[in-house]
Amino acid sequence: MIAIDFDKSGGLVPAIAQDADTGEVLMLAWMNREAYEETLRTSRACYFSRSRNRLWRKGEESGNVQEVQAVYIDCDADTILLKVRQIGGAACHEGYRSCFFRQVQGDALQVVGERVFDPKQVYKK
Amino acid sequence: MIAIDFDKSGGLVPAIAQDADTGEVLMLAWMNREAYEETLRTSRACYFSRSRNRLWRKGEESGNVQEVQAVYIDCDADTILLKVRQIGGAACHEGYRSCFFRQVQGDALQVVGERVFDPKQVYKK
Numbered sequence: 300m301i302a303i304d305f306d307k308s309g310g311l312v313p314a315i316a317q318d319a320d321t322g323e324v325l326m327l328a329w330m331n332r333e334a335y336e337e338t339l340r341t342s343r344a345c346y347f348s349r350s351r352n353r354l355w356r357k358g359e360e361s362g363n364v365q366e367v368q369a370v371y372i373d374c375d376a377d378t379i380l381l382k383v384r385q386i387g388g389a390a391c392h393e394g395y396r397s398c399f400f401r402q403v404q405g406d407a408l409q410v411v412g413e414r415v416f417d418p419k420q421v422y423k424k
Numbered sequence: 425m426i427a428i429d430f431d432k433s434g435g436l437v438p439a440i441a442q443d444a445d446t447g448e449v450l451m452l453a454w455m456n457r458e459a460y461e462e463t464l465r466t467s468r469a470c471y472f473s474r475s476r477n478r479l480w481r482k483g484e485e486s487g488n489v490q491e492v493q494a495v496y497i498d499c500d501a502d503t504i505l506l507k508v509r510q511i512g513g514a515a516c517h518e519g520y521r522s523c524f525f526r527q528v529q530g531d532a533l534q535v536v537g538e539r540v541f542d543p544k545q546v547y548k549k
Contacts, residue, residue, distance in 0.1 A: 327498065395499075408497060
């Protein structure tokens with residue numbers, strides 16, 4: 300297994316998910332060793348949720364899983380880049396294709412992303 | 425100024441730099457509030473170096489600065505995405521266009537990135 304430096308940040312390293320086809324950056328989440336190994340084994344993105352303090356199999360609730368097509372490691376071996384196929388077309392729990400759907404413009408944030416689904420319908424909350 | 429949640433991760437949030445033209449993910453670094461505000465003010469990427477424990481004006485040594493063309497914030501307001509023009513063509517201190525120049529292939533890492541410069545020549549070390 301590849302030597303990722305999980306210790307540098309207290310067991311968690313950032314993992315970027317990028318759309319394999321369009322190059323759009325979809326989201327950033329965190330992985331511990333277990334999440335990383337499961338991601339490699341299953342070719343589905345598995346993160347570690349800091350808020351829930353447990354493994355987070357992306358799409359476990361919404362069905363919008365990420366099929367992992369390639370995995371890259373940065374020069375310091377402390378950041379992971381996944382190229383993924385985003386099932387359902389939206390990575391963000393707010394229903395946007397990308398979590399980075401807001402652009403900083405002066406002192407304001409402008410929504411520039413494309414909304415794919417209504418989160419109320421998907422999460423039934 | 426936009427309310428980024430710098431407190432969540434002890435004052436630092438991850439910042440992804442993406443090539444504005446090609447969409448290639450170039451690197452991930454960290455920003456504190458001061459680095460973020462300088463980046464917005466100057467439109468040049470300024471990070472916070474965890475190893476040197478000080479502001480890191482990207483390219484201050486190599487000349488390979490990053491001209492910031494757009495700034496995005498994720499849904500949780502705890503990750504920043506920069507679209508940049510990478511001067512010198514290489515973001516990585518090892519001379520590759522992207523810091524993610526190695527791909528995980530089974531139990532091995534394969535160099536898949538393009539080397540743009542020889543770090544020995546640029547950093548004179």
